[in-house]
Amino acid sequence: MWLYLGKRIVLAIAIIAIAVTLLFLMIRAVPGDPAAVLLGPRATLEMKAQLHQQMGLDKPLVVQIVAFFGGLLHGDLGFDVFSQRPVADIVFEQLPYTIELILVSIFWAVMIAVPLGCYLAIRRNSLVDQVASVVTVATIAIPSFVVAVYVLLIFAVTLRWLPAIGAGNNFRDVLIHLILPAFAIGIGWVGYISRLVRASMLEILGENHVRMARSFGLSEWRIVARYALPLAILPTVTIIGVGIAWLLSSAVFVEVVFARPGIGALIVSAVNTRNYPIVMGVVLVTTFLIVTATTLSDVANAFLDPRTREKL
Amino acid sequence: MKDILGSLNRRTLLRAGAALGGGVIAGMPLSRAIWAAQGKVLKVRADGDVYTLDPGFYVGFGDIDVTNCIYSKLIKYKPGSEWGWELEAAEKIEQVDPTHIRFHLRKGITFTGGHGEMTARDVKFSFERVIKHNSPIKPDWGPLDHVDIEDDYTGVVVFKTPFVPVWNVALPFGVGHIVSEDAVMKATGNGSSFGLKPPAFSGPYVLAELKAKQYTVLTRNPEWSGPKPGFDEIRIIPINDDKTAERAYKAGDVDFTRISLDSFATVKSNPPAETEIEEHSSLRYYWIGMNIDHPKLKDINVRKAIQWAINVPQILDAAYAGQAEVATGTVPPSIVGHRESALIPPEGDLAKAKEFLDKAAVSDLNLTIDCLNESTYSTIAQTVQAQLSQIGITVEINVQDSGSFWTLGVESEGDRWKEMQLSVMYFNGLPDPHYATSWWVQDQVGVWNWERFRSDHFDELSAKGVTISDPGERAKVYHEMQDLMEESGAFRFLTYGGNPVMHRTTRMKAATLPDGRPLFLDFKPV
Numbered sequence: 019m020w021l022y023l024g025k026r027i028v029l030a031i032a033i034i035a036i037a038v039t040l041l042f043l044m045i046r047a048v049p050g051d052p053a054a055v056l057l058g059p060r061a062t063l064e065m066k067a068q069l070h071q072q073m074g075l076d077k078p079l080v081v082q083i084v085a086f087f088g089g090l091l092h093g094d095l096g097f098d099v100f101s102q103r104p105v106a107d108i109v110f111e112q113l114p115y116t117i118e119l120i121l122v123s124i125f126w127a128v129m130i131a132v133p134l135g136c137y138l139a140i141r142r143n144s145l146v147d148q149v150a151s152v153v154t155v156a157t158i159a160i161p162s163f164v165v166a167v168y169v170l171l172i173f174a175v176t177l178r179w180l181p182a183i184g185a186g187n188n189f190r191d192v193l194i195h196l197i198l199p200a201f202a203i204g205i206g207w208v209g210y211i212s213r214l215v216r217a218s219m220l221e222i223l224g225e226n227h228v229r230m231a232r233s234f235g236l237s238e239w240r241i242v243a244r245y246a247l248p249l250a251i252l253p254t255v256t257i258i259g260v261g262i263a264w265l266l267s268s269a270v271f272v273e274v275v276f277a278r279p280g281i282g283a284l285i286v287s288a289v290n291t292r293n294y295p296i297v298m299g300v301v302l303v304t305t306f307l308i309v310t311a312t313t314l315s316d317v318a319n320a321f322l323d324p325r326t327r328e329k330l
Numbered sequence: 331m332k333d334i335l336g337s338l339n340r341r342t343l344l345r346a347g348a349a350l351g352g353g354v355i356a357g358m359p360l361s362r363a364i365w366a367a368q369g370k371v372l373k374v375r376a377d378g379d380v381y382t383l384d385p386g387f388y389v390g391f392g393d394i395d396v397t398n399c400i401y402s403k404l405i406k407y408k409p410g411s412e413w414g415w416e417l418e419a420a421e422k423i424e425q426v427d428p429t430h431i432r433f434h435l436r437k438g439i440t441f442t443g444g445h446g447e448m449t450a451r452d453v454k455f456s457f458e459r460v461i462k463h464n465s466p467i468k469p470d471w472g473p474l475d476h477v478d479i480e481d482d483y484t485g486v487v488v489f490k491t492p493f494v495p496v497w498n499v500a501l502p503f504g505v506g507h508i509v510s511e512d513a514v515m516k517a518t519g520n521g522s523s524f525g526l527k528p529p530a531f532s533g534p535y536v537l538a539e540l541k542a543k544q545y546t547v548l549t550r551n552p553e554w555s556g557p558k559p560g561f562d563e564i565r566i567i568p569i570n571d572d573k574t575a576e577r578a579y580k581a582g583d584v585d586f587t588r589i590s591l592d593s594f595a596t597v598k599s600n601p602p603a604e605t606e607i608e609e610h611s612s613l614r615y616y617w618i619g620m621n622i623d624h625p626k627l628k629d630i631n632v633r634k635a636i637q638w639a640i641n642v643p644q645i646l647d648a649a650y651a652g653q654a655e656v657a658t659g660t661v662p663p664s665i666v667g668h669r670e671s672a673l674i675p676p677e678g679d680l681a682k683a684k685e686f687l688d689k690a691a692v693s694d695l696n697l698t699i700d701c702l703n704e705s706t707y708s709t710i711a712q713t714v715q716a717q718l719s720q721i722g723i724t725v726e727i728n729v730q731d732s733g734s735f736w737t738l739g740v741e742s743e744g745d746r747w748k749e750m751q752l753s754v755m756y757f758n759g760l761p762d763p764h765y766a767t768s769w770w771v772q773d774q775v776g777v778w779n780w781e782r783f784r785s786d787h788f789d790e791l792s793a794k795g796v797t798i799s800d801p802g803e804r805a806k807v808y809h810e811m812q813d814l815m816e817e818s819g820a821f822r823f824l825t826y827g828g829n830p831v832m833h834r835t836t837r838m839k840a841a842t843l844p845d846g847r848p849l850f851l852d853f854k855p856v
Contacts (some may be wrong), residue, residue, distance in 0.1 A: 047735075048733070048734060048737075049730075049734045049738075049743070049744070049746060049754050050731075050733030050734045050737055050738060051733075051736075051737045051743050062469070063742065063777065065464070065466055066742070068464065070465075070798045078747070100381065100389075101381060101525065101526070102382075102523060103525070108542070111542060112542070112543065127534070137355065170577055170581075171577065174577070174581040175577055175581045175584075178581060178582060181581065181583055182577050182578045182580075182581035182583050183567065183569060183577075183578040183581075183583050183584075184544060184545070184567065184575075184583070185544055224540075242417075256829075266757060271708040272792070274570070274571055274574065275571075275574060275577065276574070277567070277568070277569040277571070277574050277575075277700035279541070279542065279545075280543075283570075284543070288568070289731075289733070290731060290732045291732070291733060292735055293731040
């Protein structure tokens, strides 16, 4: 297990380094100059040159990337010349908002989808199962930003039950501000996870150890909860790990629709203004999050199913 | 794992559900109750985040909206439909001669934090640090040389050459704010930018809280001795997207916002309850630019053909649902130098366009048009594409993101300017014609003059325009400059866009500038 864990960590570091390097090169390959965007039309050539110098853009590309990784070793993500603040401060100020949104979205989705998937597996081919199949597939198909706009129009604009924008101040306020955006992101996951759990559950429920449990006269729900679910949940754990990337991209749109703070909104404006230090900082942190989530889900899988450890 | 699952029992879930449900129920009366509970709170939308609260280094208009409330200036803009100014920190101010402005400060304006009374030294420090520290917005001061101090309250702003725009832009706007020399020097050591951390305030409000991408809260300045503003608190909420802001307004989360032009007609015909809508033209100006140096556009007859083939009202119908007015040049209405009409009628004339094309002896002309990746600009490009096809010109549209687009014509950014042909352009203006024309002098070719328009006479007029104080005489100069631009064939002026705003009449009486920008200090509670 420890060897497996070690290999995963080395792989994770390599993935982060490659992803960040690729993005570093890609964003500079795209035409555009942060100085032109940041300083605006009144900027003189001298001012632009000064900003290039401050951002280190006057140095060769290799020097820039070496400086970036060198800074990383000291925990320095760089400096945003525009706001005159360290990039780490800016990114970590916004990150909690995105993380809380993602966690709440996935939490409520799992809480509903897993029991629903189990129920549909037990009542397979029933009318409820057939209706639920249509509904769950529909929730997967509808993009989160469409859901976001409609729930906002219904619950915030028309009914005025919930706030339309922002992230809230105190705990209760934060929860209230999370309801609509988390619903918008999580609803697709309810469909996705419930379909996954249902399919896995159907497979497990047909296996010998389950038939044996039935022959002992155990109740169907007890069989599901104690013997089938721990195995059927494995693909879901993997999917949630991989799905962090998908959740992050959903969060970008939802943060814009609800005018929420977060790294989604941050990176959109940073890419548009070619604010390279912020883009690099956000990408580094999100890559780290995604790689950590997939590594954790792999480790969890390996912990639950020892056969997977041998596949690395 | 067992511990985690163990903690997620039915009761825990029910408790969490109850907490969320309670939150929802509690949230229902919250928006209604907030007004009464919080006193006079002004909740307004800003277009984006505050970048800096150092007025000497401001970035956007959003910064100025806040600095207007927390610092004083010698003069400030008057709300209303005409551009004008009134005294703020100055008791008296006068243009002594074309290069000297004498001011006399009001007594008793104090800086917070024990930094003392505002003096002429603070004015000198505030104005000169913009030049000394090479602020990106130092061009606002034009040829400012220095400020002479005559006594504690009196000083003279000295320019190297006459600079009339100082009255319209520098003094009542961003760089005209006065900060405390003592406080800034203690905070920064050398007087450079203090970013988002103001060391002292001198306006009717102080900064209470600033949360990036969430809100900026201003509360009354207890040390303020001037006239009291109407609201106890101003809560400025940054919302980049106009549609999101409109929804936030309808949901009651903000009480003042700009309306996007494409939803203006709908909002106007069916306004939210208790809402007043105001129409303002913006200071932004839009045009179709043509790169004179491109081989395909070198012939003025080709450019003229394009000018005459473009039907501006059609474009405005398509891109702005007919809600934007036709531009007559780059100088917007209500600014000195605005032309009553353009040389080419807005509708153009296809027959005339074909005549010019025949004169150029060009056939099978294929051109490209660059535009930003926003629906308004791509719609403009598509309409131009359709209109030019009527005279046999094929147009390919290149849509680009802002980072790429805004470097297209910049020579120092590579060779893309050589390939540039047509472009859907806009610049943001300031309330002085100098800022709507100075980009097309020859020094700006390959910098911001992407049409690569060159005219010695235009350059002479540009230099002359900033020295003339008589509005009538000044207007003639800027009329002629816009005529020259249009005659070159490189410009087809489109519109000034528009800046409609709405506010809740049960909460406030709004106060805006002619371009619709809010003056929070002049907002009155209802």
